[in-house]
Amino acid sequence: MEIGQYTDTLEDYSLISKDTPLISNLNMLENIALIKEVHELLSIEKAENIAKESLEKIGLSHIGLNRLNQCSSLEVFYVMFIRALMSRDMNVIITTPFFLISNLRDIQPILDNIEILNTHKNIFIFDNITNKSHYEGSSCPIVK
Amino acid sequence: MIVKFIESIGDKTLGTLSSFYEALKFTFICLAHMVTPSSYNPAMRMVLTKQIYFTAVTIIPLFVMMAFIFGSVIIGVVIALATQYNLQDKIGSIIITFVIDEFSPFFTALLISLRSGTAINTEIAVMNVNKELNTLRQYKIDLIDYLFLPRIISGIISITSLSIIFALIMLSSGYVFTLLYMNMDLHTYKTILINAIEVKDLIILLLKSLAFGFATMLIPIYSGLKAGAAYTAIPISVLNGMVKLFIAIFLIEVLSLLIQSL
Numbered sequence: 001m002e003i004g005q006y007t008d009t010l011e012d013y014s015l016i017s018k019d020t021p022l023i024s025n026l027n028m029l030e031n032i033a034l035i036k037e038v039h040e041l042l043s044i045e046k047a048e049n050i051a052k053e054s055l056e057k058i059g060l061s062h063i064g065l066n067r068l069n070q071c072s073s074l075e076v077f078y079v080m081f082i083r084a085l086m087s088r089d090m091n092v093i094i095t096t097p098f099f100l101i102s103n104l105r106d107i108q109p110i111l112d113n114i115e116i117l118n119t120h121k122n123i124f125i126f127d128n129i130t131n132k133s134h135y136e137g138s139s140c141p142i143v144k
Numbered sequence: 145m146i147v148k149f150i151e152s153i154g155d156k157t158l159g160t161l162s163s164f165y166e167a168l169k170f171t172f173i174c175l176a177h178m179v180t181p182s183s184y185n186p187a188m189r190m191v192l193t194k195q196i197y198f199t200a201v202t203i204i205p206l207f208v209m210m211a212f213i214f215g216s217v218i219i220g221v222v223i224a225l226a227t228q229y230n231l232q233d234k235i236g237s238i239i240i241t242f243v244i245d246e247f248s249p250f251f252t253a254l255l256i257s258l259r260s261g262t263a264i265n266t267e268i269a270v271m272n273v274n275k276e277l278n279t280l281r282q283y284k285i286d287l288i289d290y291l292f293l294p295r296i297i298s299g300i301i302s303i304t305s306l307s308i309i310f311a312l313i314m315l316s317s318g319y320v321f322t323l324l325y326m327n328m329d330l331h332t333y334k335t336i337l338i339n340a341i342e343v344k345d346l347i348i349l350l351l352k353s354l355a356f357g358f359a360t361m362l363i364p365i366y367s368g369l370k371a372g373a374a375y376t377a378i379p380i381s382v383l384n385g386m387v388k389l390f391i392a393i394f395l396i397e398v399l400s401l402l403i404q405s406l
Contacts, residue, residue, distance in 0.1 A: 018275075039284070
């Protein structure tokens with residue numbers, strides 16, 4: 001199935017892909033907090049506290065003040081995911097995580113952290129069929 | 145051959161008119177957002193504060209030094225010429241017109257264009273090429289409210305306030321030269337300036353600073369937004385943006401001179 005065919009069926013979704021990078025002149029906390037500051041008019045302090053709490057949940061509180069070039073691709077991916085959770089959209093779409101995260105071998109630790117962070121949203125991972133073997137045995141259902 | 149030539153002229157004319165219309169539309173959209181209270185969300189206010197800091201505050205030491213050096217030299221030349229041509233009785237209005245109406249806003253606009261205009265043009269073009277603008281669109285963050293408006297407002301505030309500082313420094317150094325060339329005491333100098341200054345001069349300073357501030361930020365933003373998708377498009381975008389900005393600054397200056405002469 002093509003991604004466009006699927007996303008057309010969803011009313012609202014936040015996208016995590018190479019086409020939605022983090023904002024380079026903001027640090028990680030600011031990148032996450034921005035969504036709530038704009039959409040929920042939260043103060044910067046409150047929004048950044050929420051962002052900090054989310055990073056703490058997966059043991060990444062130390063990267064809060066880092067800029068994009070100071071983080072690994074895995075850290076950037078988690079920040080992108082937390083940012084997606086901050087929006088009001090009920091669906092989160094992750095495209096080609098093996099492309100976004102360099103040297104990723106096992107998807108399961110990522111799925112575990114996604115579970116820790118996410119409480120109520122629908123998460124969809126889109127990937128190429130060639131990466132199918134990476135998902136076999138993981139905790140998420142595979143749909144072709 | 146002739147048909148092709150006429151076609152190419154028509155094509156270029158249509159292209160120019162179309163881009164002029166787009167630029168005008170963008171200007172009006174920005175102005176509309178400027179007067180909409182909902183544009184001023186916490187994220188926008190934070191960017192605005194940072195922009196004012198980077199555009200107006202960090203430049204102050206350099207700006208004061210340049211205002212003192214350039215301002216003193218130029219006001220010295222003006223006063224020397226006025227004395228040479230026996231225009232001592234007009235010295236007040238000469239200084240006020242030259243410093244407040246013309247030189248301060250123009251010089252400030254040029255300096256801010258060189259420093260912040262280029263930076264903003266590059267920043268927006270890089271964000272465009274890196275698809276960061278796409279991220280903001282995807283997360284339904286209004287580009288005008290979050291990115292453009294703080295920069296435009298900071299430009300207006302910065303150029304207006306720095307023009308006033310520049311004028312004050314120039315008027316102060318003017319005293320040194322009147323003392324040297326005309327042996328004038330401070331009280332007389334102050335009286336001459338107060339008698340020469342009119343509300344019209346302050347309005348001109350304010351309006352010109354507003355226009356310069358708006359153009360100095362809007363044109364680089366628009367140019368950055370129109371940059372292509374490759375990194376090689378960034379220098380071209382900055383180059384085009386700066387040329388357009390300098391033309392706009394000179395146009396504003398000429399327009400203000402024309403309006404004043406009416």
